[in-house]
Amino acid sequence: MRQIAAREGSVALFATLAATCVAPALTAALVCDPSLPLHSGTPSMFDPRSAPAEMILDITWLVIAICAVIFVVMEGLIIWAIIRYRAKHARDTAGDTGEPPQVYGSNPIELAWTVIPLLIVFVLFLVSARGIFEIDKQEPPPGALEVRVVGHRWWWEFDYGDLGFSTAAELHIPLTKDGQPQSVFLTLESADVIHSFWVPQLGGKKDVVPGRTNYLWLQPRETGRFVGQCAEYCGAQHAGMLINVVVHEEDDFNAWVANQQKPAHDDPATADGRDLFLSTACINCHTVRGTVANGTFAPDLTHLMSRSVLGSGVIANTPEHLRAWVWDPQDAKPGCDMPAMKLTREDTDRICAWLETLH
């Protein structure tokens, strides 16, 4: 027989345990401790800022607690079994110790460990079922702000139908309406393939399926910027299909809406940039309200500069980035549908100068 290093057993056991516990323990420690060195930009489901996300977190804690107890008990039993019932003489197979008692089983014990999991499952089922019906609203709550969200490869369109404008990349919502918490009801549609709308701090994800309309309910608790991204693989730039949600105070939101409702700013100083833009193929895909550009395949640029990001969030909206993007979007977002327009440097500058006036 092969040798068995005698001490190895216990060490093995502890190491197994340690290794399998390390990840969950680290998780628990890092995620639960508010002082942990997480970035403010971390879209953690443990840091909810919206009613449905809080409800989900409550249920999550319950299921984590149950599973953690089972995990610890079972790993403990495994380790205990190995330590306690290890063959005493390492070199020996069975020669002098003989075989242990052969126990076939025990109906009562087996019945017990069938019934206990059933009980746990039953309770967990009841609680989760309540959660599902609470969170998954199929009808807009009374007074909700309704926004139509359309997933495109690889950017998000936010259509504020009732308010009469459409924007991209950044979803702006108010915290309150007349001082009361404001529900936001998103209608999710896709223009091409399946996407998924996921902003963990505001709620669970909901897939955006072509040929189908889905709904997602949010109710923010705090102002701020919350990030998320497409969570269903949708092609080359799936990773670049980011979501930014900005939750405003009521007044700020109203001001933002009032600005968005205006047509594009018209500044004679940059009129040549505008004319150049309108003479290129840009207008086949982009809309700039108040001009002849009315394409729908790409983001509405009417208030481009009111957004803080470009390319659905892959880069910040700064003048340099804007120039680089117009020069060759494939650099920042390889594979995206916008081609390099093969403009000269001067033309790029002129178009960007005009774009920068679109507040």
Added chain:
Amino acid sequence: MSSSPVRPDLSPPLSRLHEWVVTVDHKRLGVMYIVTGLVFFLIGGFEAAMMRWQLAWPGLDIVMPEDFNRLFTMHGTTMVFLVGMPILLGSANYLVPLMIGTRDMAFPRLNAFGFWLFFFGGALLYFSYFGAQGLYGMGSAPDVGWFAYAPLTERTFSRGHSTDYWILGLMVSGFGSIATGINLVTTILCMRCTGMRLMKMPLFVWIMLVDAILIVVAMPPLAAAQVMLLFDRSLGAHFFDVQAGGSAVLWQNLFWFFGHPEVYILILPAFAFVSEIIPVFSRKVLFGYPLMVAATVTIGFISMGVWVHHMFAIGLSPAVNTLFMASTMLIGVPTGIKMFNWVATMFGGRIRLHTPMLFSIGFLAQFLFGGLTGVMLAVVPFDWQVSDSYFVVGHFHYVLFGGLIFSIFAAIYYWFPKVSGRMLSEALGKWQFWLLLIGFNLTFGPMHVSGMLGMPRRIYTYQLDRGWEIWNLLSSIGVLFQALAIAFFIWNVIRSLQRGTPAGDDPWDAWTLEWSTTSPPPAWNFDTDPEVRSRRPLWDAKHPDDPDWKYE
């Protein structure tokens, strides 16, 4: 006439190759399945390593986005269809006839046919790397994800032929799996030796029976769905074409109606391996055999009714979600029963920590974690947060890598002596075990964290401000340990084949019939037809004063 078709007109290496190519021997086919599976395992592992390298830090440019998408598509497809399936079919092929005391499978030629279909199907899939006309010219592997969600797979969004290769390669190897599944069920139900009633079969055989039945019923719906997709792509049909009234959700239903039983098809063999190994190394009979059989059959049945839990986030009605949440949680119960019974088998035993047992314990510890995160994912509200995130990636790697692959290594260390006649090195085996254990947990543990911190799966890079760097870095470092572990394994196999200790017929003092014949077993398996009276025929032979049949 000799048992091997030696062709004297061929040179020795060619003659040997010829022997293997024309063989219908279940043992040779089993070995071919497993070796092919392990080769694909290395390929799939390489693809995974490339992905981890790219993701080690935000904004890296190791591979292009399109190439990354091909990598994860091919990695997933390879690991499920070209690693998990052949290794499970191969081990069933090798062991089932030996365990039930017969000379070969029920349909030996069909068996060879099944293997070659799998083999050429896999080759066809990988040929896409060279032959598929992609958007950018020749050479483009599929990039639609292993579950190939429509309408991304439709011609509009997936040009070229790469997705067709995915369909055809998997369809061909799927036919092979169905053939082998039919063969296995027939073998088990028709070829058992004298005295081996159903409830006297080793649990391995029971589990493989359920597994094979699942293959027979779950693979055809996938083939049907793939045919529809193929018609969409090549004949202009509209099954998944949303513009023409087709449905994107239909593909998901069809795929997961296959896909979830498939998950159990993959994990059941792991149960089968450890159900043989843990008793032998604990020196105790398996605890609660009848309940284990019942749990296996229950898992088989329920696994056909849980597929919607992959689709909790697609906007089905709350009632449907609730229903499938119930069935999904319910399937955790028989799985839990198995877990308890394995641990109870260890209790009161005399446990020997040889490498097979170490890997089995690794399986228990890690599959437990994967199983529990599975229960968590069944809770729909939690699933809404973490489905399609790295949490799910971590979860199923704990099941399929921490569970299945660990149990496969346990099985390799356990049955290698029977197959080759030589022992694998225990020392190298332990190096491999510890390195793999550390590497595995280091890679896949942090994924649960990054998933809960909002990191979706299948992204080729991520933003710097998300706070996911450390977790991804840890994951990527773990790959180094795993690669080292696999290197130890390869070295161990090569070394042991050349100068391993001769194994003898029964190196582990085990109890099932395969250990009563020589190592390696002759082409005819047994000199005389075995007769069994209990689940442990070799126990009866070793302890004639106290045999099992007195009590069963």
Added chain:
Amino acid sequence: MSALPAHDMPPLARTGNLPRGKLGVLLLILSEVFFFGTLIAVYVFYIGHHTGGPTPKDVFDAPLSGPTWQPLAVSFNSVFLLVSSLWIVLAHRALCRGATTAFGFWWLATFACGSVFLAGTANEWHGLIMDDGLWMGTNLFGSCYYTLVGFHALHVTAGLTIMAIVFVLTLAGKMHQRHAGKIELLSWYWHFVDAVWIVVFTIVYVIGWWGAA
């Protein structure tokens, strides 16, 4: 194990093994059931979902597609397939008795009826494609229809091919009583193809035609 003292051992249990050929064919049929089940489920799911014509009503109703009302024509056609199931049973019985000539006769009858059915399907497709302009890509109904009926026809074709080979063997005098078992397995497959047709007929020509109206 023969080393064991035999006197106090209980008798060996009967294993109750099944005949493998039959089980193998049953399992093949089981997997086919799931294959067709998927196609049928998809067909049912998509009834009435097609955008644009021609609709089932358009192509199956008489005025458009020719002289007969299509379901009636197909029913006529189906009788041949159903009857062939009867002939194959008679053929099998004849072979069991060793009556090879009778076997050959009934076998030919089966083959002929199956062929008539297949010809009927071909004729129907010809009409649909040429007169009604319905093909796979025309609309969702076309996709579902040709896939489902086509796969059934493919199975009929496979059955007929094997039957033709058996018939040639019969003419060559190579079919004997001891092959009755294999012929029975073939007849099971044929019954299955028949049974699938009954479902397909109900779905496509009754529910599909009526439901999509």
Added chain:
Amino acid sequence: MTTHDHQRIELPAPCTGPMLCAFGITLGFAGIVTSWPVAVVGVIFALAGGVHWWRQVLPDPVEITPDITVHPTPIEPRPERVAKLTTHRAHRARVPLEIHPYSAGITGGLIGGLVMAAVALTGSWLEHGSIWFAINVMAGTAMPSIGDMSTEGLLAYDASAMMTAGTMQLVLCLFIGLLYGVIMPLLPRWPVVWGTLIIPAVWCGLMLAAMSVVNPALETHIDWTWFIGAQVAFGLVCSVWVVRAEKIDTMQHWSYLERLGMEAPGVQPEEDDE
């Protein structure tokens, strides 16, 4: 074991057909994405392989008889003893050897459940003047609407809440009763104390900790005295019922032949009453 008088061993002959056929089929499919000549070659291969295969099995399978050159080592009986469970002469058993019948647990659970419901409903009647209150808040575990209800709403009869709470009570009491029936014999001494006090205490503690998630409606309205009282009532009734049931022998320590009902000299295990 004699090896010379073995029966004639026949094995299927090796055969190229399956491999050729599989290769042909794969090429045939590959033709769809490459070009039609590939498919034609594939079909030719598949047919050739198929014919070869058919000729191997029809009309009768071709078989070979291997030369038997190696033999396994015969298995020798082991001298070492097999340890026995010290508690009983039978070393192999499905333990324990005597159990309360499971039916006792089930009936105990149902009766306990009725008593528990009676206590809870009494409490609800005394405190709130309506038995429906307790039922409605219990249903709050699974029904989101309960949490939004006013106190008046909770006092009124609600059919779906009644259904939900009734199902919950039935399932839970059945499971827990069965569990009581199963674990009573395993508990150290005074099983009734365990069943009445310790288990309900643990259960109530868990509920206390998790109530805000498990049932927020109940947490808002709970009266702990009556809640605990109901749990204890269940535990008392159920455990007393189970313990009073006579234990039955599982027959596991009987030998196979005894269980078969056979009696013959030499088959009875020797009596060694320790």
